[in-house]
Amino acid sequence: MSADWFRRRFLPRGPLPAPRPPRPRASPVPYRRPRFLRGSGSSSGPADASRRPDARPVRSPVRGRSLPWNAGYAEIINAEKSEFNEDQAACGKLCIRRCEFGVEEDQEWLTLCSEEFLTGHYWALFDGHGGPAAAILAANTLHSCLRRQLEAVVEGMVATQPPMHLSGRCICPSDPQFVEEKGIRTEDLVIGALESAFQECDEVIGRELEASGQVGGCTALVAMSLKGKLYVANAGDSRAILVRRDEVRPLSSEFTPETERQRIQQLAFIYPELLAGEFTRLEFPRRLKGDDLGQKVLFRDHHMSGWSYKCVEKSDLKYPLIHGQGRQARLLGTLAVSRGLGDHQLRVLDTNIQLKPFLLSVPQVTVLNMDQLEPQEEDVVVMATDGLWDVLSNEQVARLVRHFLPGNREDPHRFSELAKMLIRSTQGTDDSPIQEGQVSYDDVSVFVIPLHHQGQGHSSH
């Protein structure tokens, strides 16, 4: 992506073109639930959920079907918020083949050895909006993008440190193979591959949705184990935490219009055209009214962490670029998240104002070194879509995990049982440990990944 591309794509000189009406050239993305839920009862068709949340079924893989690392999974569909469950999940083994550098004359890559070189594991949650299509495409696609991106750099992961040149050979005698000063590590290549994979997947979704005349977007939260490390990549408002006996550690942070206020305001500052004169980029404590004109009111602009006062002008009365607080915060009055995949066609209702330039598909990646961690018997990673975290805090989830696991050591399916129990805790039922009134009507999907005896000792070759 270049600056020119950005300008051509989002800053047309003349009046903005109307959004293209969908001209389906391909069949729509079929709705489905994750493959690993097969046989677990309840149809994969539209929700038949009742409005009474406690009547909604919690689904998890059938007993006997095991997920990577014996991870647990459970999900519940929303209370008719939409017809389909807009959450999607995927997991599996990630087989990275090693490609070796071919004949030098033609500078081409030849797959001299297509054997599996590295093995990783992959768990992913996608929370869709504007329809389930983007989340389904992401669940179908992101792991392939990731495999491809990792294979493109796997040669650089052979040595203890990535070499300056991918061929691993010095191109002139005085040149060291590694550039010590920068301290570039193998994990930096994996982080780079995750970043590239999210972007590639975003492009695929854009093409596929346009071809099938569909719309929508989704968040993406990925955990991937590779060479003794667990990578957590997040774009959106899902969350992963590490729960240990005496530690609760966030492994991701949420990207919403509020948490990314400065980045979003700055883009509107640089390209005011993106707001088409309909929005103000400034933040005020509430939407301003005619009465506020000429008054000095609290405000924040893109470069400010603190607040100041400004005299209200007429342009300040426009609808704010970011409006509302907490769960109600919206970007351009439209979207509750500021990173994710898809949404290429999304515009503000009844306008030509596009959301996409304000959205990032690039994830933030955190790395957990499993060798250093020395995971104990009941150490787990809990990954869940926002429906869980709206109702339960990290500490509440940790208490539930620590309470559940010791009493269920013998059950091979206990991590799915734990995931189901976490979801039931959001449904306001009698045995729920949370306060009355805190009930999630959203889709909720949960992975529980046990860390003990996993991922250490570099499962490569």
Add this chain to the structure above:
Amino acid sequence: MSADWFRRRFLPRGPLPAPRPPRPRASPVPYRRPRFLRGSGSSSGPADASRRPDARPVRSPVRGRSLPWNAGYAEIINAEKSEFNEDQAACGKLCIRRCEFGVEEDQEWLTLCSEEFLTGHYWALFDGHGGPAAAILAANTLHSCLRRQLEAVVEGMVATQPPMHLSGRCICPSDPQFVEEKGIRTEDLVIGALESAFQECDEVIGRELEASGQVGGCTALVAMSLKGKLYVANAGDSRAILVRRDEVRPLSSEFTPETERQRIQQLAFIYPELLAGEFTRLEFPRRLKGDDLGQKVLFRDHHMSGWSYKCVEKSDLKYPLIHGQGRQARLLGTLAVSRGLGDHQLRVLDTNIQLKPFLLSVPQVTVLNMDQLEPQEEDVVVMATDGLWDVLSNEQVARLVRHFLPGNREDPHRFSELAKMLIRSTQGTDDSPIQEGQVSYDDVSVFVIPLHHQGQGHSSH
């Protein structure tokens, strides 16, 4: 500042105008050392420093002269790196007057009460480059900017929470005076005032330097006590840390081309014109050579935290936007810091490429709640320019502080003695606790601010 202003200022349509030759309309900013060093010996003129670092004098205020909170100060001039000491310091009492809203009809501010309303204290270090002028102007000016910015919002600091409207009155009956959901605190107003003050000071420096035909820039590190809190605002590579008996806490982080790589690369991505075809915004492990053409080498772009490989094109052989590692890292081959004041005229040698669009004057602000901290006898804040931190780690400074203070309880001048001792520790003398070879030839300036019995109980009214 608007986007239009930025484009007009930095993106001229035609060929770039040559830098205007200085046409002095005012006399040059006179060189001086801080007022509070008067009488402490050594002339205030050019450095007569010897090349042997241990022969250079360490200066601190004369015994009997006390700084706010009985803080200590010491400085040493560089070993002929430049003729003048480019560091500057300032400290003092900050008296904030309360202005009350005047007659409503003309909507003007009248100072009904010019009595002091709030009292704070202020300590600041400025590390100049390209001449001492910007640092001297900052030392002369920033506290006035800060007072002015605080007085502009002081009415909002009267209540426990800043009101939506500065007059403190609801403008329509249904409107609550405070906007509870946003949780805006008094300290957010102070942070906003610090941010505005740095920007105002930057503009003053730009005007003054242009008028006097001088050039240069400086970093700025400010500590300010107000209403029971200590605010630390930093733009540049100076550093402040809190040292307690069993805690070392950084109160600032450094802003250099390396720490702000993504912001700087992103600006070059948005406005490639800023690089005038002379630089590449991409980061490589080292500067590329002709031999690298066509090879796949490690690189990072603005949206990447991790690294990936790319095939080298001709444009990648240009000089990198950010080059070098650690202390050698330079922005556009020119500047070692990415935030600060001044540098309005600074261009890359022999080009018209301006540094200013890549520099931020806005500081990052951290807040220390003195009431919650309950400072003990030997708790201090150590503020110093980069000359100290190049040679001593936070932990080494903390060890020196903890070793020095208990044995010197009776000396009223002990915090200046401590500051002098810290500076001597960077000079490679015999009694230095640091390894041989780690010697600072830079200017070094140090404040040591004791926290015990200070700043609590809100010294207002």
